[in-house]
Amino acid sequence: MKAAVRYYTKTGNTKKICDAIAEAIGVEAKSVDVPLEEETEVLFLGNSVYAANIDKEVKDFVEANKDKIGCLVNVSSAALLEGTYGRMSKLCGELGVNIDQREFHCKGSFKFMHKGRPNQQDLDEAAAFAKEIMASK
Numbered sequence: 001m002k003a004a005v006r007y008y009t010k011t012g013n014t015k016k017i018c019d020a021i022a023e024a025i026g027v028e029a030k031s032v033d034v035p036l037e038e039e040t041e042v043l044f045l046g047n048s049v050y051a052a053n054i055d056k057e058v059k060d061f062v063e064a065n066k067d068k069i070g071c072l073v074n075v076s077s078a079a080l081l082e083g084t085y086g087r088m089s090k091l092c093g094e095l096g097v098n099i100d101q102r103e104f105h106c107k108g109s110f111k112f113m114h115k116g117r118p119n120q121q122d123l124d125e126a127a128a129f130a131k132e133i134m135a136s137k
């Protein structure tokens with residue numbers, strides 16, 4: 001498989017972003033509950049910051065599917081932190097998974113912060129990012 005999209009979400013923000021990415025590249029975004037069916041050249045992995053870390057379910061997904069991931073492209077939202085790339089990059093290093101240096105990140109609404117984010121502009125930028133990644137592969 002050329003590309004796949006998986007996400008983990010607690011409040012829906014990451015699903016919105018990953019649905020926009022999936023639509024842009026013609027696949028379906030699925031939750032990390034769904035393992036990769038086959039070797040995947042490009043995996044867009046949507047995740048977010050919770051209590052200053054990435055969720056255990058996301059880490060477990062990467063570990064369980066590591067032999068099928070050609071290249072992981074990190075996609076994240078957060079209220080305060082500038083994304084999860086550093087944490088994901090560390091995890092990928094530990095597991096021997098190749099991670100693209102490019103990432104997508106935008107603000108995600110949380111309680112009274114960043115109401116309406118991701119907004120349409122964020123979703124358009126996520127879609128454009130995904131197309132650019134696929135065009136370069």
Ligand SMILES: Cc1cc2nc3c(=O)[nH]c(=O)nc-3n(C[C@H](O)[C@H](O)[C@H](O)COP(=O)(O)O)c2cc1C
Binds near residue numbers: 078
């Ligand atoms: C339980 C919880 C803990 C969070 N902790 C942080 C945090 O430590 N730092 C931060 O920048 N954002 C934090 N956030 C904000 C989320 O990263 C942000 O709302 C993100 O867009 C949520 O994505 P989701 O809707 O896909 O779950 C937290 C959100 C939740 C629900």
